Amino acid sequence: MRSPVVLCVFLIGIATLPAAFAEGPVVETEFARWELDGTGRTIVLLDKATGQNLITPELSVPFCRIRKGEAAYDVSAVKAEGEALHVVFGESGIEAILRVERLPRYFILSVLSLSDAEVDEMTFLNVPLQLKGTLDDTFAACALALDLQTNVPDIPGPSKQLLATAYKRFGIPGASVAVAAAPANLLREVLKDAVAAAPGLPKQQDASLPPIGGPWALDTPGNRGSYLFDFGSLTEATVDQWIDLVHQLGFNQIDFHTGSSLRFGDYAPNPTLFPNGRASVKAVTDKLHAAGIAAGLHTYAFFIAKDSPYVTPVPDPRLGKDATFTLTTAVDEAVTVLPVNESTADISLVTGFFARNSVTLQIDNELIIFAGTAKEAPFAFTECKRGAHGTQAAAHAAGAPVYKLKECFGLFTPDADSTLLEEVAANTADTFNECGFDMIYLDALDGEDILGGRENSWHYGSKFVYEITNRLNRPALFEMSTFHHHLWCVRARMGAWDHPARAHKRFIDVHCAANSDGSDMYLPMNLGWWAVKNWQDGAASAWSEPTYPDDIEYLLCKALGNGMSLSLMGVNPDNIGSMPLYQRLMPLFKRYEDLRHAGTVPEPIKARLRVPRDEFVLETAEDGASRFRPAAYHKHKVDSPDPWNTAWTVNNRFAQQPARLRIEALMGVAPYDSPEAALVEDFADPAAFALRKTADGVQAGLERVTDPVQAGEASGRFTASSSRDTATGSWAQIGRASTPPMNLANKPALGLWVHGDNSGALLNLQVLSAAHTGAGGMGDHYITLDFSGWRYFALVEFESERISELGWPYGHHAYSTYREHVDFGAVESFSLWYNNLPPAGAAACVLSPVKALPLVEAPVRNPVLTVNGVSIKFPVEIPCGASVEFQDMNTCILYGKKGEELARVTPEGGPLVLEPGDNQISFACDANPEAPARARVTIGTFGEPLTGE
Numbered sequence: 001m002r003s004p005v006v007l008c009v010f011l012i013g014i015a016t017l018p019a020a021f022a023e024g025p026v027v028e029t030e031f032a033r034w035e036l037d038g039t040g041r042t043i044v045l046l047d048k049a050t051g052q053n054l055i056t057p058e059l060s061v062p063f064c065r066i067r068k069g070e071a072a073y074d075v076s077a078v079k080a081e082g083e084a085l086h087v088v089f090g091e092s093g094i095e096a097i098l099r100v101e102r103l104p105r106y107f108i109l110s111v112l113s114l115s116d117a118e119v120d121e122m123t124f125l126n127v128p129l130q131l132k133g134t135l136d137d138t139f140a141a142c143a144l145a146l147d148l149q150t151n152v153p154d155i156p157g158p159s160k161q162l163l164a165t166a167y168k169r170f171g172i173p174g175a176s177v178a179v180a181a182a183p184a185n186l187l188r189e190v191l192k193d194a195v196a197a198a199p200g201l202p203k204q205q206d207a208s209l210p211p212i213g214g215p216w217a218l219d220t221p222g223n224r225g226s227y228l229f230d231f232g233s234l235t236e237a238t239v240d241q242w243i244d245l246v247h248q249l250g251f252n253q254i255d256f257h258t259g260s261s262l263r264f265g266d267y268a269p270n271p272t273l274f275p276n277g278r279a280s281v282k283a284v285t286d287k288l289h290a291a292g293i294a295a296g297l298h299t300y301a302f303f304i305a306k307d308s309p310y311v312t313p314v315p316d317p318r319l320g321k322d323a324t325f326t327l328t329t330a331v332d333e334a335v336t337v338l339p340v341n342e343s344t345a346d347i348s349l350v351t352g353f354f355a356r357n358s359v360t361l362q363i364d365n366e367l368i369i370f371a372g373t374a375k376e377a378p379f380a381f382t383e384c385k386r387g388a389h390g391t392q393a394a395a396h397a398a399g400a401p402v403y404k405l406k407e408c409f410g411l412f413t414p415d416a417d418s419t420l421l422e423e424v425a426a427n428t429a430d431t432f433n434e435c436g437f438d439m440i441y442l443d444a445l446d447g448e449d450i451l452g453g454r455e456n457s458w459h460y461g462s463k464f465v466y467e468i469t470n471r472l473n474r475p476a477l478f479e480m481s482t483f484h485h486h487l488w489c490v491r492a493r494m495g496a497w498d499h500p501a502r503a504h505k506r507f508i509d510v511h512c513a514a515n516s517d518g519s520d521m522y523l524p525m526n527l528g529w530w531a532v533k534n535w536q537d538g539a540a541s542a543w544s545e546p547t548y549p550d551d552i553e554y555l556l557c558k559a560l561g562n563g564m565s566l567s568l569m570g571v572n573p574d575n576i577g578s579m580p581l582y583q584r585l586m587p588l589f590k591r592y593e594d595l596r597h598a599g600t601v602p603e604p605i606k607a608r609l610r611v612p613r614d615e616f617v618l619e620t621a622e623d624g625a626s627r628f629r630p631a632a633y634h635k636h637k638v639d640s641p642d643p644w645n646t647a648w649t650v651n652n653r654f655a656q657q658p659a660r661l662r663i664e665a666l667m668g669v670a671p672y673d674s675p676e677a678a679l680v681e682d683f684a685d686p687a688a689f690a691l692r693k694t695a696d697g698v699q700a701g702l703e704r705v706t707d708p709v710q711a712g713e714a715s716g717r718f719t720a721s722s723s724r725d726t727a728t729g730s731w732a733q734i735g736r737a738s739t740p741p742m743n744l745a746n747k748p749a750l751g752l753w754v755h756g757d758n759s760g761a762l763l764n765l766q767v768l769s770a771a772h773t774g775a776g777g778m779g780d781h782y783i784t785l786d787f788s789g790w791r792y793f794a795l796v797e798f799e800s801e802r803i804s805e806l807g808w809p810y811g812h813h814a815y816s817t818y819r820e821h822v823d824f825g826a827v828e829s830f831s832l833w834y835n836n837l838p839p840a841g842a843a844a845c846v847l848s849p850v851k852a853l854p855l856v857e858a859p860v861r862n863p864v865l866t867v868n869g870v871s872i873k874f875p876v877e878i879p880c881g882a883s884v885e886f887q888d889m890n891t892c893i894l895y896g897k898k899g900e901e902l903a904r905v906t907p908e909g910g911p912l913v914l915e916p917g918d919n920q921i922s923f924a925c926d927a928n929p930e931a932p933a934r935a936r937v938t939i940g941t942f943g944e945p946l947t948g949e
């Protein structure tokens with residue numbers, strides 16, 4: 001039985017307002033007791049089992065606050081009178097009524113009424129706690145919003161603060177929050193009680209089926225499945241091939257990424273792919289189910305395709321708009337200039353996939369695309385294309401409203417406060433129900449801010465999800481491209497990111513760490529969306545690296561060790577035959593997935609597998625059991641034929657062993673004096689370098705000098721000093737913005753001479769794209785100043801391996817560091833950076849003019865690798881993008897750009913033996929007339945197999 005206690009917040013005349021009442025209320029559950037003092041401050045949140053009070057004096061703050069306009073009022077006095085609680089907000093003169101429902105393991109706090117309807121927001125729960133807010137706490141507490149009027153910032157799970165706020169826009173009376181405070185190992189069970197009992201939280205229609213999201217997510221094995229992406233080739237004709245491919249990978253789910261297969265918005269099936277409409281889709285999912293494979297409906301949330309019935313031939317009046325204008329004069333169906341009364345000065349013409357902007361107008365039943373505006377009176381939209389998106393061009397009267405539609409991801413949106421948002425949700429649910437889907441991925445839900453502004457995105461995005469859920473006839477495995485409090489109660493899996501383009505293993509480490517941090521949310525984690533990357537020709541090779549088997553094995557080890565599922569895109573029955581690398585990788589995927597699902601790998605082994613940077617290979621022992629052998633892969637890039645670059649040291653931490661290696665042929669770089677070179681910087685005007693910032697304790701400067709000079713008429717002298725006691729994080733930037741952006745298209749390499757000072761500092765040459773391009777990659781290029789005098793450098797591939805460990809003031813976003821590229825056709829800035837300055841020391845280098853250079857084909861011919869004085873020659877030409885893998889004298893293969901076997905190679909010389917400890921390595925190859933060959937050499941070393949102890 002519930003025991004209601006009514007808390008009344010009401011006006012007390014200012015003349016009789018007490019400073020504080022003597023006693024405050026007490027709310028008690030099986031596990032905890034919450035006490036307020038006479039001023040409305042929390043003084044106790046007690047763990048009843050241990051007697052620990054989670055409120056310290058500095059955490060004793062008013063539990064309630066209101067804001068009206070610019071004025072805010074805290075609770076100033078509180079008194080319990082029977083079931084009523086009188087709360088006074090200073091001099092505001094505002095009255096409200098709250099209610100507490102005390103249940104055995106949690107309590108509910110609700111707002112029943114508010115005397116002043118002009119209050120903008122009311123925080124009706126604010127209790128900071130002396131907790132870490134992680135699963136390491138022995139006692140845990142959290143607030144759970146019970147409706148779409150209540151905003152709670154934290155994801156449900158162990159929290160450091162109990163906070164709930166309601167807003168005038170969505171209604172303050174009726175807002176409700178559950179407070180769960182319990183031993184940490186019981187918190188999830190308490191949250192199950194709260195979610196199940198809450199009428200304002202979504203429920204699928206068949207109540208006899210157990211939920212699989214939120215607090216139940218960890219209980220459902222299907223939430224830990226791995227899935228393959230379909231982008232429109234999965235049909236009744238191809239389903240058997242898909243089933244075979246999924247089984248070969250050891251996966252058990254397929255994600256139908258709609259758009260081409262089912263139209264966004266109305267989700268009508270593509271008649272070419274599904275001639276019988278939803279019945280054809282259902283036939284496919286039925287066959288998948290018979291094969292033990294779950295089917296996922298991957299949508300673009302509430303977004304609407306431009307060829308949907310909501311747009312054409314008659315646009316729905318419920319489409320979302322972000323601005324309204326008025327026609328100044330009547331226009332006929334042919335004019336291309338639309339005069340309006342209101343200013344168009346702030347109208348942007350910038351569009352793009354991520355841009356929250358459109359150039360589409362709606363007047364009556366016509367859509368119009370404009371390409372220009374008159375920024376001064378008389379205002380107008382110009383260069384108009386009439387009758388856009390299949391609508392009918394028509395005459396319009398003076399005074400007709402001109403609506404500018406909302407757009408993002410190349411799609412229109414519904415008006416968030418109209419019934420169209422609910423209708424798109426209903427279309428999604430009907431498709432799920434009728435077609436027999438098991439999962440829903442709401443991609444593009446991160447665009448929810450377009451509905452009602454970023455500050456209200458939590459409400460509208462959640463409203464859309466709840467509308468779907470309440471219409472489902474069975475539970476769905478929900479995932480979304482964004483996450484906040486209200487989505488948790490239905491979400492069943494978490495953690496999918498877009499795949500990286502470079503530094504794959506470091507990206508996996510960052511991804512695993514983020515997913516591990518998310519374990520406090522009680523959700524299974526996914527380590528996708530992964531893709532096996534082939535070599536990319538041309539400029540793309542500067543920011544995109546191919547994946548090799550050791551990259552994939554690293555991914556699989558971390559997924560197994562961390563208990564995370566996988567998702568894979570870019571492979572399907574149509575292209576698997578043209579992706580030879582998969583022939584080597586598919587058995588690897590299946591072996592790891594089978595082990596993960598079987599749960600037979602001992603926890604001590606999994607603990608080793610999940611250690612960042614530790615690598616392993618999976619083997620089969622003589623008795624048929626799986627075992628893991630420690631491995632290390634040592635990479636070195638040969639950028640020039642100079643001895644300082646072609647010789648290096650490899651430390652083998654294992655026993656003596658034969659060398660195993662890979663040689664990748666990289667693109668060559670045109671010479672510094674190439675007629676195709678473009679000048680990036682000649683340091684003629686150091687004052688133009690206005691982008692300047694440094695870490696604390698660091699100073700930096702840049703000047704033009706005429707001595708020393710290696711190329712051109714002058715050089716740039718870049719200096720920095722540090723008073724810090726550590727090298728890491730001692731950074732400085734001096735950069736120059738380019739307006740308009742520099743056009744360095746097809747010239748991704750940077751060529752320059754550097755006069756080093758042997759300080760050991762790190763020099764970084766960074767290029768960034770203009771923001772409008774959407775190319776947000778960090779174009780970092782590192783040079784370690786471990787030399788004196790002049791050296792020439794041709795810098796191509798972006799540095800991503802080390803960004804996260806150097807303490808830069810950027811690089812905290814995984815996508816910009818590991819995934820995104822730089823648009824060299826629109827370079828917005830060029831910066832010089834220092835890092836790793838000597839502690840309490842300085843660095844000074846001199847740079848020649850910096851040039852942007854094109855890449856050229858420069859194959860690696862007849863490479864020779866020498867280990868501790870013993871050499872092996874590989875009599876082969878390695879084209880750019882290809883590689884040679886050497887396992888032993890009888891197993892040496894030349895692989896092409898897609899991982900296909902091109903030839904067997906017979907090495908000459910050897911044997912190559914790696915001793916324990918340091919080994920001296922050197923590389924050589926035949927000279928190229930085109931440009932010096934560039935290569936990346938990876939040497940693998942391997943230890944003894946792990947035991948289960």
